[in-house]
Amino acid sequence: MNALGRHLLLELKSCDKEVLNDIDALREALLAAATECGATVLGESFHQFSPQGVSGVVIIAESHLFIHTWPEYGYAAADIFTCGNSVQPERAAQVLMRRLGSQNHSMVEMRRGILGND
Amino acid sequence: MNALGRHLLLELKSCDKEVLNDIDALREALLAAATECGATVLGESFHQFSPQGVSGVVIIAESHLFIHTWPEYGYAAADIFTCGNSVQPERAAQVLMRRLGSQNHSMVEMRRGILGND
Numbered sequence: 001m002n003a004l005g006r007h008l009l010l011e012l013k014s015c016d017k018e019v020l021n022d023i024d025a026l027r028e029a030l031l032a033a034a035t036e037c038g039a040t041v042l043g044e045s046f047h048q049f050s051p052q053g054v055s056g057v058v059i060i061a062e063s064h065l066f067i068h069t070w071p072e073y074g075y076a077a078a079d080i081f082t083c084g085n086s087v088q089p090e091r092a093a094q095v096l097m098r099r100l101g102s103q104n105h106s107m108v109e110m111r112r113g114i115l116g117n118d
Numbered sequence: 119m120n121a122l123g124r125h126l127l128l129e130l131k132s133c134d135k136e137v138l139n140d141i142d143a144l145r146e147a148l149l150a151a152a153t154e155c156g157a158t159v160l161g162e163s164f165h166q167f168s169p170q171g172v173s174g175v176v177i178i179a180e181s182h183l184f185i186h187t188w189p190e191y192g193y194a195a196a197d198i199f200t201c202g203n204s205v206q207p208e209r210a211a212q213v214l215m216r217r218l219g220s221q222n223h224s225m226v227e228m229r230r231g232i233l234g235n236d
Contacts, residue, residue, distance in 0.1 A: 009228060059173055061167075068199070081186070
């Protein structure tokens with residue numbers, strides 16, 4: 001069954017809390033993840049929240065990666081959405097897990113754009 | 119069961135193909151969706167692809183909205199990720215469906231950040 005996109009939804013628990021509140025480290029992690037999976041980076045937008053937490057998106061030619069962090073819980077939600085066969089989103093997931101020091105994670109894959117005749 | 123975030127994944131089919139390739143209309147649609155659901159907009163990033171298609175993200179204080187469009191298939195993938203009780207992501211979904219003229223859609227809700235004792 002063909003789909004236009006693959007969408008990995010990562011629940012990253014028991015992460016390094018300092019990294020989860022470090023906007024520069026998170027930007028580097030998302031950019032490294034994008035590069036590692038073979039994507040072409042087009043843009044980014046990161047925001048630091050008070051008293052803690054970061055949201056960030058990296059737009060890639062093949063769709064996007066985003067992350068939202070809750071340092072107080074050692075938790076981050078990350079999504080990796082890719083199109084085409086030239087990228088390997090699992091490699092991006094591995095980079096994020098490693099960089100955030102996640103000791104406990106789960107991952108769901110959604111296939112996006114499964115088109116019929118409608 | 120408490121979760122930190124609500125994540126609506128929208129499959130928007132049989133959309134208005136002209137709107138799907140109109141970066142300004144899509145930016146307005148996402149910003150209107152964010153406003154309508156009660157979110158606070160922090161930033162945005164939109165990209166027009168050649169020969170067609172648009173990717174766009176609006177970062178909100180409560181997480182994000184994104185859209186990726188395939189005008190050639192009349193299809194768009196849209197996500198609405200919100201945190202907290204002050205926003206109503208279903209209202210954003212209604213705005214996107216209406217603005218894109220989707221005649222056929224499906225929606226899945228994922229709860230993000232369901233934390234145990236780990």
